Every structure is written in C-alpha cells, then in structure tokens.
Amino acid sequence: MVNYTEEKIPDDSKLFYRIHQSYIDTEESDNIKKIKPGAFDPCPRPDSVELSVNWDKYSDASKTKVNSRKPKKNGVVSFVAGTIRKLPLNLNVKHQPTSNRAHSIIHDVLSTANDPEVRLALRKNCAWEITI
Amino acid sequence: MLTQEYTKEKVSKHKTVGCRSYSSYLDNDRYNDFIEIKPVKSSFYNKEIAFYSFPKLVSYIYQNETIANVPKVLEYLITTVKKSESILFLENDFDDNGSEKYDFKTWKAAVVFLFDYADILYSNYNTLIDIPKIYNAPKGSIDLFWENEKYTLLINIDKKGKSATFYTGNSKGTQQIRGEFKLDNHMVQLLPFPTNMI
Numbered sequence: 001m002v003n004y005t006e007e008k009i010p011d012d013s014k015l016f017y018r019i020h021q022s023y024i025d026t027e028e029s030d031n032i033k034k035i036k037p038g039a040f041d042p043c044p045r046p047d048s049v050e051l052s053v054n055w056d057k058y059s060d061a062s063k064t065k066v067n068s069r070k071p072k073k074n075g076v077v078s079f080v081a082g083t084i085r086k087l088p089l090n091l092n093v094k095h096q097p098t099s100n101r102a103h104s105i106i107h108d109v110l111s112t113a114n115d116p117e118v119r120l121a122l123r124k125n126c127a128w129e130i131t132i
Numbered sequence: 133m134l135t136q137e138y139t140k141e142k143v144s145k146h147k148t149v150g151c152r153s154y155s156s157y158l159d160n161d162r163y164n165d166f167i168e169i170k171p172v173k174s175s176f177y178n179k180e181i182a183f184y185s186f187p188k189l190v191s192y193i194y195q196n197e198t199i200a201n202v203p204k205v206l207e208y209l210i211t212t213v214k215k216s217e218s219i220l221f222l223e224n225d226f227d228d229n230g231s232e233k234y235d236f237k238t239w240k241a242a243v244v245f246l247f248d249y250a251d252i253l254y255s256n257y258n259t260l261i262d263i264p265k266i267y268n269a270p271k272g273s274i275d276l277f278w279e280n281e282k283y284t285l286l287i288n289i290d291k292k293g294k295s296a297t298f299y300t301g302n303s304k305g306t307q308q309i310r311g312e313f314k315l316d317n318h319m320v321q322l323l324p325f326p327t328n329m330i
Contacts (some may be wrong), residue, residue, distance in 0.1 A: 001193070020227040020228060022222065022226050022227045022268065023227065023268070025265065033279060036265075036267040036268070036269075036275070036277075037267065037269070037275055037277060037286055038267055038268055038269035038270055038273075038275055039271035040232075041271070042270075043184040053259060068228065069228040069229075070228045073228060074228075077213075106268050109268065115297065115299075115310075116275075116286035116287070116288050116297055116298055116310070117299035117308075119286070120284065120286055
C-alpha cells in the first residue's frame, strides 16, 4: 500500500461530499433547500468527529460519486476549504490520505455531534456539483 | 352575551387552554374550535376577555395507537406529521452508509413534542406555530425544521427521545441562538417561537 504524504490544503481548494437520495426532500424545488440538514453527518462512524470529503487536487465530483456504494443514489456537493475555515464554528480542513489520496476531513466539529448549527452551516455553504 | 366577573376560582374550575381579548377570537372566527367559549370580564384589565375551555380534540392515530389528542385549532400540523411516518419505513443502511433505522419511540417523542410545543404556544401566547418539516437525521435522531424567508430553526431530537438540541437564526444574520433541553423537563418560554405571526 502506498503511503501518501499529508499536504496542506489551500483555501481555494474544493472538497467534494456525497449526498444520498434519502436526504433529499423531493417536495422542495430549491437546490439547497431540498437537502435535508441530516445529509451532513459530522460523524458517520462511532466516536468520530470528522466529515470525510475528497480534495479536488486528487479527485473530482464524478470520481466521488462513482466511488460510492450505489452511485445512482448519490449526488455530489462541494465546499470551498477557505470558506469552511472562516466559519465561526471552529472547523478546519485537513488532508488525511488513506488508500484514497484525496481523502480529507472537515474536523474539530463541535462536541455535540448532531449539532444543528454545524449541519446548517455546512448545508448553507455547499454547492451542487452533480445533482441527484 | 354572557359576562361574568373574572375570579381565580372560576378560572381554576376550567381546563383553560387559552385566554385573549374577546374581540380577538371574534375576529379570528374560531368558535368551532372549542366546545365552549366563555366570555368573562377581567377585573384586572377592566375589559372582557375570553376563556377557551374544553377545546375540541382531534385524535392523531398511527397504526391503532393514539399518538396525541390535538386541539382542533392545531389540526393543520397533522399533514406534516403524517408525511413523517415514512421515516419509520427506512431500513438499516438506508443511506448505504451504515445508518440505522429509526425507532418508533424516537419518532413518537418528536411528534408529541411538536404538538405539545404548538399547544403551549397557542394556549399561552395566542400564537400558531409555522409548519415544520420532520426529517430523518444522523444516528437515529429526528429533525424538526423550519426554514422560511424570515428565520431558520432546527430542533434535533436524539435517538433516545429524551433530549433535544437546537439552533435558530434570523435571515439577516443578526440574531442566533443555540441550546439544548430535556423533552420531559423544560420551559417552553425559553425556546424559540417558530412563527411569523409575531
């Protein structure tokens, strides 16, 4: 297995994140309002306080979608690293390569994992790359 | 028109669910929402006020279980609650990312909280709350979500159906509040009022 070096993610980088169709409100027509706040789960794994994303230096929206378990059921949104860092929420962005060199995290999410404020901020500051 | 003197004794005999100026309920034409409406005179305010006693109730039933008896005036909330029943049909791993299915008790706690919240705001503050969306949320929790041109309010009910966290802010970005409370022990007057009526 290749050990990739951790790099600094510039502020103008894009970070890709999958949105599953179960978190889409089909009654809403607005592109952002249709995303349920629950789509942004800051700790999809037990005891983790990270949101996994893919850095655009080594990935793109299409790859992010294709690498999901069921690509047809997923869309992809993006965040801008600098925008996330500037939010008054103690969030940061870090490259954390695994076997996926693009793997990065939005971390230091506030202690309450379900924190509605964090989820709403992520929702407000994302943009669709591939809609469902 | 019946007018009687307002006394603590008379009020305490009624299951009073609301109290506001007499003209207010006439204007809103809500006679039919109550089995009995008694106009009474307040010696304190020196004017007639109305005590809304014994509201007509509408039962909200899910799979033969009465989830809540809702004052008729709040019946408009039932549609969004019925839509949320679909959350209970989500299976384990419904998002292909390992999420677990939702417990009936979590959903019921969220729904009962919503009706209670609406009831207290209406009966004590004469305010009808806006209709929220009820969404599946992370880790078996459920969201109550209000989003409109004036404000956003997200209340998250935890998987155990015991606690809630919330965040609210106005659309101008000049006001925000975040907090948490226990579903079975909180003061509604310390929570946001999700309404455009005020």
